[in-house]
Amino acid sequence: MAKLFAVTIIVIAILSAIPILRHTWWMAEDISTHGAPIDEQMSETMAEAGISFLASQFILAGFIWKFSNTRSDEKVKNFPGGAKAMVWAAVLLVGTEVLALGVFGVKAWANVYFTPPSANAMPIQVQSGQFAFYFRYPGPDGKFGPIHADRISEATQNFYGLDTDHDQDSKDDIVTAQMAIPVNREIHLLMHTKDVGHSFFVPELRVQQDFVPGLDLTLHFTATKVGRYEIVCTQLCGLGHYNMKAYLSVLSQQDFDDWLKKQAALQ
């Protein structure tokens, strides 16, 4: 039975690795300018985790195969290097591994979070609420009008609580249920929630960021490929969580301008 067990461990380890190696189920194609280091980090981590996984499972299987049900007159032996070898192996091998991952990972993270958006990044606001996203474009004046939480109303479709009668900046604001952005243009996303916590996840864009009640958070990114993608909520927000999503259309500048004009006419 020990040998069967050893073989089972090896078979399971190999079967587990195949879909990873073949990318049977894998991350969506990256369409962001900042995503390459993240993907690289993912591949490096996968290589290191994969080697650790296969090596340890194989050693486990090998030792089970070799050292089970030994003859009764045989004496137990000790691993020649003893515990010291194990401690050194762990500290040196894994220590170096995690140090390398950590240091390179900082770079990938810093790309996203420590570099401020450029001055000409296009501001778009996103508001999350149970169970929809609403997007706001500032209109020709380039300014967002103030939000009045007490005026927020699904019933009157005043999703942002705008007071267009009194607030000059709100008058030309464009509020939409789907998001569109021009390709190859940096977007500065201003995030807030009207109720509980939500999250903004676009796998292709390599961004995921929670909406936190009481905090105004931002993201910035540039999409490099025209297409239609999905924005999904990843923070449990209530019974409709699974259905909280919106489409993100990455358009050519011309198509985007047309789209925005059309949306403005609908306000």
Added chain:
Amino acid sequence: MHDMSKHEAVAHHAPTSFIAKHIFSLDHKVIGKQYYGLALLAALVGMGLSWLMRLHLGWTSLAIPGLQLLTKNGAPGNVMTPEFYLQLMTMHATIMVFFVLTTAPFAAFGNYFLPIQVGAEDMPFPHFNMMSFWVTFVAFLVLVSSFFVGQGPTLGGWTQYAPLSAIGEVGGPGEGTGVVLWAISIGLFCVGQLLGALNFITTTLDMRTRGMSLWRLPLSAWAWFITSCMGLTAFAVLMPACILLILDHVAGTSFFVPGNIVINDQMQPHSGGSTLLWQHLFWFFGHPEVYIAIVPGMGIVSHVLITNMRKPMLSHRVLVYSMGALAVLSYMVYGHHMFVSGMNPVSSLAFSFPTLVITIPSTILVLIWLGSLYGAKLRINAASLFGLGFISMFISGGVSGFFLAQPSTDIMLHATYFVVGHFHMVMGVAAMFGIFAGTYFWFPKMFGRMMNETLGKVHFWLSFVGAYAIFMPFHYLGLAGNVRRYQAFTPDYMQPLIPLHRFITVSALITGAAQLVFLYNLIHSRFRGEPATDNPWQATSLEWSTPTTPPPHNNFGDKLPVVYHDPYQYGVEGSVGDYVMQTSPEKVKTASDEA
């Protein structure tokens, strides 16, 4: 050293009435068995809930016969509503994490065997011990009662993120009364754990018998001791967090709810609270909790494997230091749950490094286990199979931790099934395997009968292969961006993943059914198993030198044992057999500790 005569003077007498003996018992062994029974009941409920969830995830519009009985309006026509799915999910996680993974390996086995392994008659505070169980039992009842009250249990997930958890029924079904009952239950659970931890710590430090130095404690006893130190600090943080959460519901406070929250077009009457405060408090408990669930398993598995390898681990001390390092580091890494929470991105890096560093003691543990197998005379039985399965699972679940430890890769995997696969393997299945290893190993001592080995092996094979079939694909789903906590997969890009979900569902049903083999074996062996000898595994530690099996009320009869040796004198030369018990005055050439 402590005064031995004092202990002997307080020797307590065996109770005679049924209630004092079996219900409100002060005997740590009975309390241990009560905890085990509670964990077993909770595991069955938790597993049943997971079956329902998996069926629904595979076939969303499936009518599950009888589902209506569980809920007032959560299953019209026996088809699960979105909110009822989330309620089942929340209850599954809460029950499994608290009432199974914390209760069985730590409170059940620890209660039964820690006092015996240190050579004591009982724990120092038997009344606290009894209270600890009964408070935990009430906590379980309170949690389950939420199925039958108001709009059912909370749907907010076991993490109960605010403000969803703090704004009341307006946030969703079960977010009012359901959350309050959840918080009362978990608050009570904390009280039970704190009382238990207090007892475990004092038992280890003050109740050791003559000759039992700290380094002569078996690894299982060390693991329980380390775990109780973690429990004392972690549950002490969760309890006040639960109290504040209850106050947000019943006293009109706003600890976790900021102002300007609009739900159903209504401004909520809250202001000034912080949602991140809840996350910090919760994860300051939550991450140590992961180790509270797994460290006892590490100790139990080491203990079981040593006996079945017929040799000690490469280094007793290095294993103890590594478990200690896990405990200390577990408080410094909790922020890795919050990389995308809006916490300052510099903090994310600060939490990332200790998280990566914690892989070092984990790796040391694995390498010591593997290295110790070298040159062993490994006996293959149900207990050792589960012990070895534990190592395999711990490796598999451990390596996926590399991805979640780094903020940059976590961007892609946070809140996906990758995380679900990771923690189910590393703390769920691994800890369950630890519980199974402990059960097959200690059952003869606890009940005086052997468990059926053949059924044990069947149970092992189905569980081992089944657990991989369920939880390995979770990682693939996560890589493909499959978000967790969805009752149905509506986004377009998740459609191709549904067949994989169905495969997982089928695997889960089969693996779950295999647990019924264990249940049958447990009940059958309790009454019909082969009678066990005092030391069926030829083991060395004190639980195997009790005068009777099961041990008498005061564990060691008239006289407490005296300890002469390190705990694991196996493979000893020049002795009768290949082992020397801790109580044997025989002089041996000891296999000295290398570290």
